[in-house]
Amino acid sequence: MARDKKHMSLFAFTATMVFFYAPLLVLVLFSFNASKTMTWSGFSLRWYNELFFGSRDLWRALGNSAIIALTSASVSALLGTLAAIGMYWYNFRLKKYVEISSFLPLIIPEIIIGVSLLIMFGVVGMPLGLGTIFIAHTTFCLPYAMLIVSSRLDEFDYSIVEAAYDLGATEPQALLRVIVPVSMPGIIAAFLVSITLSLEDFVITFFVAGPGSSTLPLHIYSMIRFGVSPVINALSVMLMAASVVLAFSTRGLVKYVAKG
């Protein structure tokens, strides 16, 4: 009896794995296809050649993505950390307001964040470009950054901060030499998660980007709109490879973040 159940769950698991991996395997296979179609016509590296040497716009978009991710993740980690500290140990008027307004962006559909920012940039007359993308990305990364640092503060023993004060530390000293170093794994996690969110975002960026400020997802979108292009196949293989390499090379960092 129990074995039957096991068969059924094994079937569901296998189906899930096939569902997950089949599309990606097709992409990998056809990135080495000699022709432009999705029928196999021999092995070739021409799409990789075109990706690396014939796609300047794509590399510029990747550069934009990197700039946006690094800047917005830094600002998010910084402001998110400060807010997490302020919200965790202190009570003040309007605390409830900060709590609610920093929770809502987590649940509200992306399209609404994108559209509302687009309308606001129009109202204040701000030209769309890398600046507006930076603002938008920082806005949706901040709540995550604050949450992640807060969860780190759960394990924080506040008496060490009091000890620092008793030993004559000023407030900035207590912050920079006690609170920040102890919360560092949380701050790094907030930074890494923000980078990932920023690199992944398509919908919000789509609405707040201007001419010439394409990010990698926006560039991929414009390529997809023109139909199947084997260059995207090659690009996706390179991105998958990059993720795997990154994941393994940062294992030490991830362990540090997880264990502290």
Added chain:
Amino acid sequence: MRRNLGPVYTMPMALWITAFFVVPIAIIAVCSFLAKGTYGGVIGRFSLDAYASLANSGLAVVALKTLVQSAAATIFTLVLAIPASYYIARSRYKNALLFLVIIPFWTNFLIRIYAWIAILGTNGFLNGFLVSTGVLSTPVQFLYNQYAVITVLVYTYLPFAILPLYATIEKFDFTLIEAAQDLGATKTQAMMRVLLPNIRPGIITAILFTFIPAFGQYAVPQLVGGRDSFMLGNIIARELTVSRNLPLSSSISVVLTLVTMAGVLLFVKLQAKASKKIRPVQEAE
């Protein structure tokens, strides 16, 4: 603790969120109650036109489709996710299997959608295969309909359902199933009446992580959907950028925001109830 530094530390983020989240949402809310300008934009006169046209411009149909598509995606996701996470939880190689669930999601979201376009499109892999083996004489368009949208939605949210379900099932005491069967329950009865009620918190979280984001989707129907499968998110964008009807776009946004918030609140309530309900069972052990 000396001075109250809370406001000082919190101020930068509070200002940022106010300026770039609260204010834009407030602008949308205000726009939804204004009259439409002749050349797009709004004129400063109070009007309920946008909300009135919500009722009679075919939007009810879109809202219903949005509901049906995201509900269907949620159901298919659960049907796969519950047994799959059961299998992972009972396996000796839990961590490796969980890893396998996560890896595909290291690729970019758009590339995962593109993979489905490359497979299902008229020039896609599936058509190429079916035509070359003689099953089809001419290619069939599998894309740009609601089945494609639902498939890709399931693909997008399945891991977000598997992870919380796994976390709950992993904590489940499997001897309860044996006990039920010893007391004469069939295998199906044991699963339906012992396992499912006990993993209800995981199921609710899985629904929350699947249904809510699917309901507000924009990119998936935009890329693999057609006229028959556009969702509220697509109509918001179309009204804003193509029809240039700012009040209507805003009023749909307000409705979508409120529905989403109500949905999240409902799930949070259900969650609190569900975790309260299963406590006596655990205490009785």
